[in-house]
Amino acid sequence: MIDMSVEIAGVRFKNPVTVASGTFGSGMEYCEFIDLSRLGAVTTKGVAAVPWEGNPVPRVAETPSGMLNAIGLQNPGIDVFMDRDLPFLAGFDTNVIVNVCGHTEEEYLAVVERLYGDTRVSMLEINISCPNVREGGMSFGTDPDMVYRITKRIKEAASQPVIMKLTPNVTDIKLTAKAAEDGGADAISLINTLTGMKIDPEKRAFVLANKTGGLSGPAIRPVAVRMVYEAAGAVNIPVIGMGGISCASDALEFILAGASMVSVGSANFSDPETVTKVIDGIEDYMVRHKVEKIKDLTGYLL
Amino acid sequence: MKKKERALIISQTELAAGIFEMRLAAPQISSCAVPGQFVMVGIRDESHILPRPISICEADKALGQIRLVYRIAGEGTREMSTYLPGTSIDLTGPLGKGYPLDAVNEDTTALIVGGGIGIPPLLGLSKALNCTRKIVLGYRDELFLDHDFESCGNIYISTDTGSHGVKGTVMDAISQYQIKPDIIFACGPLVMLKAVKGFAAEKGIPAFISLEERMACGIGACLGCVVKTPERDNHSNVNNTRVCTEGPVFDSREVLL
Ligand SMILES: Cc1cc2nc3c(=O)[nH]c(=O)nc-3n(C[C@H](O)[C@H](O)[C@H](O)COP(=O)(O)OP(=O)(O)OC[C@H]3O[C@@H](n4cnc5c(N)ncnc54)[C@H](O)[C@@H]3O)c2cc1C
Ligand SMILES: Cc1cc2nc3c(=O)[nH]c(=O)nc-3n(C[C@H](O)[C@H](O)[C@H](O)COP(=O)(O)O)c2cc1C
């Protein structure tokens, strides 16, 4: 018998595979291609207290084995999300991880408080890569003190277990990972996108209207695996790994490096069936290598 | 119903310099495609992680085939042009909302305006519309697909160079031939669509225009492909809407260009 289930902060997942926030909407678009009940969890697009318009277009650009995005966290706001997206997701036998964004600590807390006690939500994932408007637009996630503070405030306000989603745009990921743990986080997830830029020399212009964008896809995978390894070594809370996963073998790199769960992101765009193929592929690996429990592989190389 | 389908390339032909036509066996996609819808074409070289949006030029339900006509615009389309018949590629489609065929009746005079690589999807549309059709095709210089439209209605050509038809834009051709439509269907570069939108507003007639935007998912999940709207959009709850899902064809009054 193969056991793919994992447990994080008391929440049981049928398998260790979810989707990366922002690449899967709330699953509505993908349920035409795959059965959402097969996923360990659906992680939803970042939601804020009020609707966000996002950035001007072009918002996406392809780069070698990757892509840049500057969507600008467009979202319909928590009210529409609770009235439309959560009831939709409640129809599937899977966990729901709600990704939360904000420009100030109060904006994050407003979302967390609205979701207080909502049993349709299994966990919260806090995207601290957002620019902090009070601190001149510097990302919340780059300063360990700020990470500690916001984690603590969110933990005090939340009824669900909290995952802090770390940005890779730091010198030492171990410091922000530790700060999240010290602030009381139940888990950490990483990596968010790496800030990048693309220029069109023919037009002598930036390709994205926002000039910079977040790099994702296979191009960032080696960086992501290294950071998951370092972060997992620095903390005692579970780690959710992501960055360029497009097949089971990619996912297993993260698991062996210390991730309890993994997320499939940009690869959903090239093939809407990627996430179920990753689940099947991990199961196949376990059969081939006679691994009974996926948990036995987590952090094998740590 | 959207499908992911592995499609076999039946033929690949260069119609004009840098413009290719690919015919593919795609029974599922062809069975439900509406003119104006598109497919996402997977590039075989995996370093190109994003599929490319290409309009369905025509779908033949009986044969289970679709026809794509595309211009080499960069590395992805260049690679597509090297695929030989017998190769299989991944398609997702049919995607988006196509042209509203029920917006016309037998008494309607429809103006169908295509510019450059915006012309292909208008072929399937022109064949499907059941009304008087005035078809204006604008090219830079070399013509392609123009003969395919001959069975559909009167054809008027414009070229930037003046090598064929009216020298100038499609708008020059429309005024020179004094076309007086009840409704417009258009696809082409943004400048052309802006002119069409203005023309329709001035005449007080509806215009359905097909927009292009950079896409990642093509199915409505990533919010990469939005266009600004005068009204708050139902799905996004802000003043923009997804080209891949609510479009690519829009009533010109519903989008800000
Ligand atoms: C709904 C829709 C229908 C289209 N139908 C057709 C068609 O029938 N025939 C045709 O020749 N072209 C069509 N296009 C444009 C076509 O998608 C681009 O020319 C193509 O993606 C370029 O890819 P590339 O790799 O060759 O170019 P590159 O410039 O190397 O592409 C880099 C990235 O930019 C994107 N991109 C570049 N140009 C465009 C563009 N104009 N629109 C959208 N994305 C772009 C690519 O998809 C890719 O992600 C359509 C676009 C859209 C949005
Ligand atoms: C189009 C797009 C939108 C994203 N939106 C969000 C978001 O709303 N919140 C968030 O925490 N991360 C967001 N991300 C980051 C991803 O969740 C993920 O961390 C990153 O893309 C790395 O994984 P990948 O290489 O598998 O895509 C987004 C990524 C992409 C490509």
Ligand code: FES
């Ligand atoms: S391309 Fe992803 S939403 Fe339109």
